[in-house]
Every structure is written in C-alpha cells, then in structure tokens.
Amino acid sequence: xxxxxxxxxxxxxxxxxxxxxxRMTIGRKAHNDIILDNLAxxxxxxxxxxxxxxxxxxxxxxxxxxEVNGVVVKKHFMQPNDVISIGKYQIKYINDQANxxxxxxxxxxxxxRAPVKQVATxxxxxxxxxxxxxxPSTAETAQVAVPANAATAPxxxxxxxxxxxxxxxxxxxxxxxxxxxLTGPNAGKELELVKNLTxxxxxxxxxxxxxxxxxxxxxxxVEGAVFPSVNGQVxxxxxxxxxxxxxxxxxxxxxEFYFKG
Amino acid sequence: xKVEDALExxxxxxxxxxxxxxxxxxACEAACGLVVLAxxxxxxxxxxxxxxxxxxxxxxxxxxxxxxxxxxxxxxxxGEELGVLLLRDNIQKANASIFHAAQSQPQxxxxxxTIVAGLFYDNRVAVGHVGDSRMYRLRDEVLESITRDHSxxxxxxxxxxxxIEDARHSKNKNLVTRAVGIDAEVMAxxxxxxxxxxxxxxxxxxxxxxxxxxxxxxxxxxxxxxxxPLAAEQLIQMANDNGGxxxxxxxxxxxxxxxxxxxxxxxxxxxxxxK
Numbered sequence: 001x002x003x004x005x006x007x008x009x010x011x012x013x014x015x016x017x018x019x020x021x022x023r024m025t026i027g028r029k030a031h032n033d034i035i036l037d038n039l040a041x042x043x044x045x046x047x048x049x050x051x052x053x054x055x056x057x058x059x060x061x062x063x064x065x066x067e068v069n070g071v072v073v074k075k076h077f078m079q080p081n082d083v084i085s086i087g088k089y090q091i092k093y094i095n096d097q098a099n100x101x102x103x104x105x106x107x108x109x110x111x112x113r114a115p116v117k118q119v120a121t122x123x124x125x126x127x128x129x130x131x132x133x134x135x136p137s138t139a140e141t142a143q144v145a146v147p148a149n150a151a152t153a154p155x156x157x158x159x160x161x162x163x164x165x166x167x168x169x170x171x172x173x174x175x176x177x178x179x180x181x182l183t184g185p186n187a188g189k190e191l192e193l194v195k196n197l198t199x200x201x202x203x204x205x206x207x208x209x210x211x212x213x214x215x216x217x218x219x220x221x222v223e224g225a226v227f228p229s230v231n232g233q234v235x236x237x238x239x240x241x242x243x244x245x246x247x248x249x250x251x252x253x254x255x256e257f258y259f260k261g
Numbered sequence: 262x263k264v265e266d267a268l269e270x271x272x273x274x275x276x277x278x279x280x281x282x283x284x285x286x287x288a289c290e291a292a293c294g295l296v297v298l299a300x301x302x303x304x305x306x307x308x309x310x311x312x313x314x315x316x317x318x319x320x321x322x323x324x325x326x327x328x329x330x331x332x333x334x335x336x337x338x339x340g341e342e343l344g345v346l347l348l349r350d351n352i353q354k355a356n357a358s359i360f361h362a363a364q365s366q367p368q369x370x371x372x373x374x375t376i377v378a379g380l381f382y383d384n385r386v387a388v389g390h391v392g393d394s395r396m397y398r399l400r401d402e403v404l405e406s407i408t409r410d411h412s413x414x415x416x417x418x419x420x421x422x423x424x425i426e427d428a429r430h431s432k433n434k435n436l437v438t439r440a441v442g443i444d445a446e447v448m449a450x451x452x453x454x455x456x457x458x459x460x461x462x463x464x465x466x467x468x469x470x471x472x473x474x475x476x477x478x479x480x481x482x483x484x485x486x487x488x489x490p491l492a493a494e495q496l497i498q499m500a501n502d503n504g505g506x507x508x509x510x511x512x513x514x515x516x517x518x519x520x521x522x523x524x525x526x527x528x529x530x531x532x533x534x535x536k
Contacts, residue, residue, distance in 0.1 A: 049422065051413070051417070051422075051433070052413075052432075052433055052436075053432050053433070054417075054423075054431055054432060054433055056422050056423065058422075075422075077423055077424070077427035077430070077431070079430070195480070196477055196480075196499065197477065197480050197481055197484060197495075199480075199483075199484040203483065203484065203486055203487060204486075204487060207484060207485070207487060207488075209484050209485065209495075211495070211499075213498070213502050214502055220491065220495075222484065222485050222487055222488045222491060223485075223487030223488050224487075237491075
C-alpha cells in the first residue's frame with residue numbers, strides 16, 4: 001500500500017506511518033498504532049480503516065474531537081493531502097497510488113470474488129436503500145405552456161432558473177446562455193440555461209429541449225404535432241445548434257437565445 | 262391487452278469514447294415482454310463473448326418457454342410463479358454456459374458478465390440482476406433505482422462507512438461482488454414490482470450511471486418521455502459528452518396500457534383464438 005500518514009506538530013515533521021493495516025488507531029495509549037502522548041488526545045481517539053485504496057477516518061467518540069482540513073468530522077472519506085488535526089498534532093494523508101494509476105484502469109469492471117451467498121433483501125428495503133431523485137421543481141424548468149386554442153395567450157414561463165449555485169459541476173468553459181421571452185404576456189422574462197437540459201413546453205403536449213453540450217447548445221424537438229422553428233426555419237427531428245441571438249418560436253411564443261457576455 | 266401491445270421498447274448500445282469494442286449486449290423479446298442487458302468483462306474479446314452468451318441464453322430460453330406457457334402459472338413443487346422461476350433458472354443456465362466456456366477455452370479464462378433482466382407480465386415486472394447493471398423506474402416525476410448493485414461500493418454505503426456523496430469519488434466503483442460466469446453457481450437477486458401505466462423503466466450498464474448523475478437521467482427521461490428513441494439517444498450522448506469512458510447501453514420500456522394476464526376459461530378461450 002502506497003498510502004502513508006505524516007505526523008507533525010506546528011509544521012515540524014515528527015515521523016511517518018505507512019498505512020499497512022486494515023485498521024489503524026490513533027490515541028494517547030500505548031497500544032495505538034499512532035501514539036500521540038498529549039492529554040488533549042483521548043486514549044483511543046480515532047481510527048483509519050482502509051479498504052483496498054480507500055481510507056476512512058472515524059472519530060472513536062473522543063473527548064476533544066478531530067478536524068479534517070479545518071472542518072470538524074465524525075467520519076470522513078480520506079482524499080490525498082487531507083490534513084487531520086488532533087489537538088496540536090497534524091496528520092497529513094498521502095496517497096500516491098491514486099495519482100500513479102491510470103484513471104482508465106478504474107473503469108474496467110472487475111469481480112471481487114466472494115462466496116456465493118443468498119442475500120435476503122425485501123423489495124422495499126432495496127428501494128429504500130437506493131437514493132430517490134425527483135424531477136427538479138417546475139420553478140426550475142421553463143414551462144412554456146402550450147395554449148389549448150390559438151386565442152388563449154400562452155401561460156408564463158416561470159421565474160428564471162434558480163441561482164447559479166445549481167449550476168452543474170460539470171459546467172464546461174462554455175458561456176452561459178439565456179433565453180428571453182419576446183412575445184406574449186411574459187415578454188421580457190429571462191431564463192438562464194444553467195442545467196444540462198432545459199425543457200420548453202409541456203410534457204405530453206408539446207416539448208422541445210435545449211441541451212448543453214461541450215461544444216454548444218442544441219435545440220431538439222421531442223414531441224407534439226408542430227415543430228418549433230429557429231429564425232423562421234422549421235426544425236427537423238435532428239438537434240439544431242443554437243447561435244447567439246437566434247429566435248426560437250414554439251407554440252406561438254417567440255424567444256431569443258443569447259450568450260451572457 | 263397483450264403485453265406486446267402494452268409496452269414500447271427501445272434499446273441502444275454504444276462503445277463510448279475510449280473503448281475500441283463494445284462488451285455490452287442487449288436483447289428485447291417484445292412478444293413476451295422480456296428485456297435483457299449485460300455488461301461483460303474479461304480480456305481480449307472475452308467480455309463480449311460472456312455478455313453475448315448471457316443475453317442470448319436468457320432471452321431465447323425464456324421466450325421459447327413462454328410460447329406455450331403463461332408466466333403467471335405456478336410451479337407445482339415450489340409454488341413459485343413461472344416468470345420468477347424462468348428468470349432465476351435461465352440466469353443460472355447462462356452462468357453455467359459462460360463458466361464452462363471459460364473453463365474449456367484458455368483465452369476466455371476468467372470472463373464474466375453482469376446482467377439485468379426484466380420480464381413484464383400481468384401488470385407486473387419481475388426484475389433479476391447480478392452485478393452493477395441497473396434498472397431504474399421513472400414514475401410520475403420520481404426516478405428510483407429498483408435494483409441494488411452487487412458491488413463493493415454499495416456494500417460500503419450500506420454498512421455506513423461511506424456516504425452516497427463520497428461514493429462518487431470512490432476508486433472502487435468498478436468492483437462487483439457478484440457476476441455471471443465466474444463461479445459454478447450464481448444467485449440472481451429477483452424482485453417483483455407492480456407497474457403503472459405511464460411508468461418508464463430504464464435498464465443500463467454502468468457506463469451510463471457512472472458518467473451522468475441520476476438527476477440528469479431523471480430530467481432527460483421526464484422531458485423526453487413522449488419520444489423514447491430520442492431519450493435513449495440523448496442519454497448515450499450525455500454519457501459520451503461527459504467522457505464516455507466505458508461502453509454505454511440503455512433499454513427503455515414504457516408502459517402504454519394495462520396488460521393483465523387473461524384469467525378464467527372465457528379469457529383463455531379468447532386468448533387461444535388470438536394465438
């Protein structure tokens with residue numbers, strides 16, 4: 001195992017401990033793997049459990065607790081160069097292996113041999129344990145309602161998408177684009193395209209989506225009898241790349257697409 | 262209504278942006294409401310061989326058996342429904358074929374595959390899986406994973422040593438604890454769920470859910486539920502846009518109407534005439 005812990009006090013390195021056991025303990029008492037002889041440290045203060053190349057830090061209900069990178073934690077999944085602080089001690093976690101290994105190696109599925117065993121999981125349990133993900137609230141999707149008849153003006157696209165905080169972590173260097181409604185009662189409203197996929201229209205009736213891809217934004221017709229048009233050109237069923245100041249017309253509503261400068 | 266007419270099934274598979282060949286296999290037997298997806302592993306082309314065997318054995322055997330029998334019939338000895346029994350037996354059969362091929366051909370040594378299969382009948386779906394290929398369900402606006410991976414990471418999450426948030430950064434994503442064809446026996450996990458009209462079921466290999474967040478899968482399926490082929494294309498495109506480091510395969514099944522199995526002698530006669 002290439003991972004190790006470097007123990008220091010006030011920036012002065014005291015010693016190094018290679019992570020060579022599945023479970024290493026840190027504490028004041030002599031039986032610990034890493035002994036910190038200081039009254040601020042509990043007898044058994046913390047443990048580091050390592051499974052293959054992943055290490056987990058766990059607070060063993062210590063009196064004074066511990067911090068990782070300045071944040072108090074009870075349990076932590078160690079990342080290379082994390083610094084654990086216990087009293088006046090700092091322990092830095094170094095794991096070269098993560099950097100040395102080719103990321104592609106991790107994509108190959110491999111089997112971890114285990115005895116064939118029957119896991120009695122009930123269906124409900126299985127569902128409970130896996131995460132549930134809801135559709136983002138409609139406030140975040142641009143709901144351009146399709147008028148039931150031509151006379152009714154389209155209902156509103158809701159308020160601009162939520163704060164930039166919801167911007168995807170995967171956001172590329174791509175400029176943020178915005179769609180502004182030009183006609184109808186909501187003329188002037190803006191919608192920032194912060195998500196990878198923004199729906200225009202109403203599922204089941206008339207839908208087009210604006211997708212953000214690494215090389216630009218695309219509009220695609222999804223369903224509905226009438227295809228939307230861009231700059232007066234009716235779309236085919238293929239995605240159409242958007243350019244700055246293109247005008248989209250969907251279900252009688254015009255909107256302008258532009259990049260935020 | 263016949264299951265064939267009640268379901269809309271779309272499948273698509275793609276090698277991704279990095280791999281030169283595709284080790285995933287998919288099969289859809291619309292006539293009996295069966296979908297199967299497998300993600301093979303092993304050197305050279307062994308992964309393709311393993312997933313190919315798994316999918317063809319499972320799909321063909323089940324389709325063949327269901328030509329003359331109904332999945333709601335109960336087995337005389339165990340009292341289990343035939344649908345569930347067929348899934349379990351045929352995943353086991355696929356396991357034996359792969360295991361024997363791997364034993365007899367040196368170039369296939371150690372090959373194996375994950376599998377996820379769904380058999381739709383009588384307003385229900387029987388789901389069998391081994392490994393980390395998943396089935397998701399979009400119902401109303403909520404996407405849920407209805408299979409639980411047989412992987413080290415899932416075990417770490419279950420035992421509480423790692424949070425779902427941290428799991429995204431784990432290096433152990435690719436370690437499965439159960440696979441088809443590795444040992445002489447395999448235990449497939451099988452559950453039966455009720456389906457509702459409007460549900461969309463997504464079967465995918467880990468090339469999809471490792472590359473895109475569940476939130477994005479949910480948003481895509483919801484927005485494109487009216488156009489399944491486009492939804493499948495979009496999901497694969499998103500995985501490839503995010504790096505496409507693995508083969509990516511999806512099967513989408515949409516429930517268009519109810520498909521209760523015919524019961525009683527009258528329904529059976531009608532059914533017999535329709536055959």
